[in-house]
Amino acid sequence: MYLKPICWNSMEQSVTFLKPSLVRSQLATEIIGRRIIYFRNIDSTNTCALEMAARGVPEGTVVIADEQTRGKGRLGRHWRSPPGKGIYLSIVLRPRIKVEFLAYFSIISALAVAETVEGLSPFPPDIKWPNDILLHHRKVAGVLVELGTENDLVSYLIVGIGLNLLQKEEDFPSELRGKATSILIEGGKVFCREEVVVKLLQNFDHWYKVLLTSGATPIMQRWRDYSHHWIGKEVKVVTPEGEFFGISEGIGDDGRFLVRKGDGELKEVWAADIVSLQEVNK
Template sequence: MATTTRERLISLLSDSGDYKSGQKLSEKLGCSRTAVWKHIEELRKEGYVVEAVQKKGYRITTRPNNLLPGEIKHQLDTEKLGQEIHYEESVSSTQEIAHQHALNDAPEGTIIIADEQISGRGRLGRSWHSPKGSGVWMSVILRPNIPPQKAPQLTLLAAVSVVQGIEQVTGVDAVIKWPNDILIDGKKAVGILTELQAEADRVNSVIIGIGINVNTAAFPDEISNIATSLKIASGNEIERANLVRSILEKMEKLYNLYLEHGFSPIKLLWEGSAASLGKRVRVRTITGELFGKAQGITEEGVLLVEDDLGTLHRVYSADIELT
């Protein structure tokens, strides 16, 4: 997707913090000075503080904490991930929209991101609390040349990316609970949902949904004892676009590593951030419960749990609880 005039203006006004004259902006953007002024007024309505000084020009002094494409793309260092962004103020689910874009041949790395999800969902059809203006609700479209059975590996890759991004931006220690939850201080801060568009022997697209409680200050009573946010954990308001940039940059590096060297290096990184390895867990599947010690994951991303009799179980899909 081509960079819009608005996105280019944000980049120009943010570059090095220097003032940019209306004439220079007009020349760079290929539009009239009147059009430049109108774009600046629109930016102000979106929450940007644009300082105007006579004979010097304009510059952005304060940026809003939003998820608009121009904010995410500002200083984004990726080749594919996030180069095409579809932003919506409110959606039922970013996953649903991503599926449509993927079917319509959206390029790899396209992201769908929203300020609010009305019907956010997680694994097993569960709902996901996605209030307006407080979190990151996004879906990433990937098109790896892998067989469908390897797609779960990308859930684990995404989890490592999110942990790395959170730690870089906030300094908060986050850990992964197999297969798709990220915990901070024992409470859930992130959920990841991976879905496929595939044929019998090949993947057409992998759609990774990521929901992050960023600046949520409080949760509904029914989840307040199990959910947390980056703001609660760090004590600070987090710039959401900066967090998204960091996660996309980490994910692209790990994805390229995965495509070149397979799952082994991702597996090591995942195990280094795992909450449950070496600990006693309760495993709940559709067929029953299992208690034992989490020993690691296989090259396919399957969880290995050793029960009290020493039998090693391969867990493909389950809810895991530390005991």
């Protein structure tokens, strides 16, 4: 479903605060958004959601903010979160799964965001493994999954989502220009943030229920629709143990990234940064 912009070709918009009551009134989900906790300003929605999950808030609780001062990205990076410009939220899940199934939650999160972006952009999004959402090879959204465990089981999961919606080029620091983008930059349209949040949460609710009821197969099929362009590309894989080069063979059914090294060895990667050498050499 494509959302209708509230104005066209507008680079001038004032900061408006999110209205959680409007989100609640429009939301049609079974699990996600049972409780919505809103802040105008917070250090990190993920940090807050982790603390609340440890205290027992119910599954489906959503923490959302207009601004984050210490927003979290993958691998310890900072997620820039200027006030009123994006969607910054975290979802509490309690799936009671084994840790080895954790990768699927990054995948359903990326799917939910990609489908939301697809309804906002004139251009189709790409998913860069594991859960970066790109428009024109620039990052428009990202996902961070954090967890609490008990006896080798996941007792709760926090899915943090950041989506750049209304940022202009000058809203990004110089080191991110050309690497990060927003829905406004790519399409010149301004969307109601409440409607975007509703669509995002409904997409997430759908894929979470698919995972719980039907397993990973339909999820992996849909994920590959957004990431097939990575297959056959020469990539650099940066892991905590070091880096190596190879040809991408996509992802396995367990969510691991598959890379064929020059010596023929197939590497299955759980956690890494993937860099397309074609994009680097342009």
